[in-house]
């Protein structure tokens with residue numbers, strides 16, 4: 666099975682879009698991710714899968730914490746910025762939430778401590794314990810067949 670066929674198959678699973686944010690040595694870094702899921706209610710755990718070659722991989726290990734920002738349909742540009750799909754540098758305003766940077770106007774912000782990590786092939790699964798969260802009304806940004814979509 667080649668990589669393209671696997672990606673085509675996985676792209677049939679419609680997801681939301683998140684930006685993972687963290688801070689190391691006063692520098693904020695963000696990365697777009699759709700490999701996100703809710704894991705446990707007691708304790709409150711979520712999971713993200715980060716490629717080993719992504720800069721975010723080592724930064725989360727160093728920070729030992731991260732935030733998950735679930736994007737609204739108005740935030741497609743944020744997803745493109747943090748996936749490297751917009752080449753020019755953009756000035757993004759972050760806010761502090763429980764000592765972790767977050768992107769404002771997201772549908773949800775989850776501030777997490779790293780609870781566990783699991784190496785899985787060329788990615789690492791980071792399980793986050795949710796310390797606190799914000800929720801806002803709005804419609805989600807979606808990703809299906811390698812393209813951004815709107816549900817509404």
Ligand code: FAD
Pocket residue numbers: 682693694695696697698699700701714715716718719720721722744746747748749750751754755756757808
């Ligand atoms: P870089 O590639 O260096 O940074 C990413 C981009 O964010 C750069 O353009 C950078 O300029 C910008 N940026 C970072 N910090 C800031 C800041 N403070 N201010 C302004 N701009 C900033 N990869 C995964 O590993 N797991 C996934 O689940 C995943 N899901 C994805 C879902 C979608 C819909 C898309 C489009 C991509 C996904 N990717 C995923 C791929 C991942 O987003 C890219 O490979 C990304 O470029 C990896 O980021 P990086 O940490 O290596 O940092």
Ligand code: NAD
Pocket residue numbers: 671672673675676699700714715716748808810811812
């Ligand atoms: P695509 O067709 O590459 O993505 C479709 C689906 O394939 C994704 O939703 C994801 O489930 C899966 N996928 C893609 N790349 C993967 C990877 N390296 N590891 C594990 N699963 C992967 O969509 P696209 O618009 O061409 O993506 C843009 C870029 O973002 C590509 O470079 C892609 O590799 C990357 N991406 C990575 C992941 C990930 O690492 N989990 C997820 C989505 C997109």
